[in-house]
Amino acid sequence: xxxxxxxxxxxxxxxxxxxxxxxxxxxxxxxxxxxxxxxxxxxxxxxxxxxxxxxxxxxxxxxxxxxxxxxxxxxxxxxxxxxxxxxxxxxxxxxxxxxxxxxxxxxxxxxxxxxxxxxxxxxxxxxxxxxxxxxxxxxxxxxxxxxxxxxxxxxxxxxxxxxxxxxxxxxxxxxxxxxxxxxxxxxxxxxxxx
Ligand code: SF4
Numbered sequence: 758x759x760x761x762x763x764x765x766x767x768x769x770x771x772x773x774x775x776x777x778x779x780x781x782x783x784x785x786x787x788x789x790x791x792x793x794x795x796x797x798x799x800x801x802x803x804x805x806x807x808x809x810x811x812x813x814x815x816x817x818x819x820x821x822x823x824x825x826x827x828x829x830x831x832x833x834x835x836x837x838x839x840x841x842x843x844x845x846x847x848x849x850x851x852x853x854x855x856x857x858x859x860x861x862x863x864x865x866x867x868x869x870x871x872x873x874x875x876x877x878x879x880x881x882x883x884x885x886x887x888x889x890x891x892x893x894x895x896x897x898x899x900x901x902x903x904x905x906x907x908x909x910x911x912x913x914x915x916x917x918x919x920x921x922x923x924x925x926x927x928x929x930x931x932x933x934x935x936x937x938x939x940x941x942x943x944x945x946x947x948x949x950x951x
Pocket of ligand 1: 768771772773774775776777783841842843855858859
């Protein structure tokens with residue numbers, strides 16, 4: 758898609774915040790550019806920085822598994838991006854000023870891809886996009902409305918790897934995403950597990 762490619766070429770050479778100094782690669786995001794579903798995480802980690810692709814490490818593999826059981830995939834119907842597009846050193850959370858510098862790119866991506874549903878993976882995504890004071894433990898599993906889109910905050914896959922007991926809650930959240938997708942995008946959407 759031309760508009761998305763235009764932003765991508767701008768982002769790939771971006772030096773608007775200090776994160777550009779340590780990155781190996783800018784991670785623009787990937788997936789189907791006409792997706793009705795978009796997943797948004799925090800920022801690239803080591804493997805993502807090396808590969809230039811979002812969610813390719815252990816947490817990415819878990820995310821792909823979750824999406825797969827829900828009937829979603831990057832190839833067909835999901836776009837995956839992050840709040841910041843360059844890896845914070847040592848995998849720390851991006852600072853507010855870094856998030857603020859990078860956010861316009863994400864907003865443009867959302868505008869162009871035009872998803873009906875956003876899944877926010879973890880506190881940084883929730884705070885970066887919706888409310889800097891919001892807490893993921895309080896808002897996860899609840900539908901929010903934002904700029905005419907449905908938003909489901911849930912745990913970041915890395916939290917699920919650290920604390921497997923959270924997987925049950927995360928699955929409940931993703932079941933709601935499947936239901937909403939059937940309601941507003943495709944009534945015949947298939948998931949083998951829900
Ligand atoms: S994190 Fe975003 S704003 Fe900062 S340098 Fe990378 S692309 Fe630019």
